[in-house]
Amino acid sequence: MSGPYLYFEGKKKATYLFAFIDDCSRIIPFARFDTSQNFNTMKSVFIEALVRRGIPQIVYLDNAKVYRSKLFHEASARLGITIAHAQVYDAASKGKVERFFKTVRERFLPLLPQPCCILVK
Numbered sequence: 001m002s003g004p005y006l007y008f009e010g011k012k013k014a015t016y017l018f019a020f021i022d023d024c025s026r027i028i029p030f031a032r033f034d035t036s037q038n039f040n041t042m043k044s045v046f047i048e049a050l051v052r053r054g055i056p057q058i059v060y061l062d063n064a065k066v067y068r069s070k071l072f073h074e075a076s077a078r079l080g081i082t083i084a085h086a087q088v089y090d091a092a093s094k095g096k097v098e099r100f101f102k103t104v105r106e107r108f109l110p111l112l113p114q115p116c117c118i119l120v121k
Contacts, residue, residue, distance in 0.1 A: 001104065001107070002014060002016060002017075003017045008045040013035050015033040015034060016033065016034055017031060017101065018045040019031035019045075019097060020045065020059075021096050021097045022053060022056075023060070023099060026051055026100075028100060029050075030045055030052055030053075031045070031100075032044075032045050037066055039071070039072065042066045043072070050079075055080065055081060057077050057080075057082060058081070058082045059076065059083055060084045060085075060094070061085050062083070062085070062086055063085050063086060063088050068087070
């Protein structure tokens with residue numbers, strides 16, 4: 001999910017929300033906004049979710065490139081985690097996490113000052 005923009009040293013920077021959700025309880029073990037959508041960001045969020053909630057049997061993921069990494073699949077296999085990917089362009093198949101994103105957009109983001117999050121060095 002695209003998040004608020006950060007303004008840092010006069011430049012506008014996009015943020016992205018990474019989140020993992022427990023399918024049964026709907027607990028969000030960990031979620032974080034970051035300025036990059038790369039493997040290292042996803043990996044750190046995933047590790048934090050595992051530390052807080054434990055190792056799941058299955059992880060159901062989006063089809064984004066970051067989630068299709070061979071390294072991620074190998075590391076998950078070593079932990080005994082089965083990886084399943086959602087159908088392409090099928091937001092309904094990821095309904096629970098998409099609903100969380102909607103809640104963040106509707107109830108959290110409007111509370112942020114506009115323009116959002118001006119950072120100074």
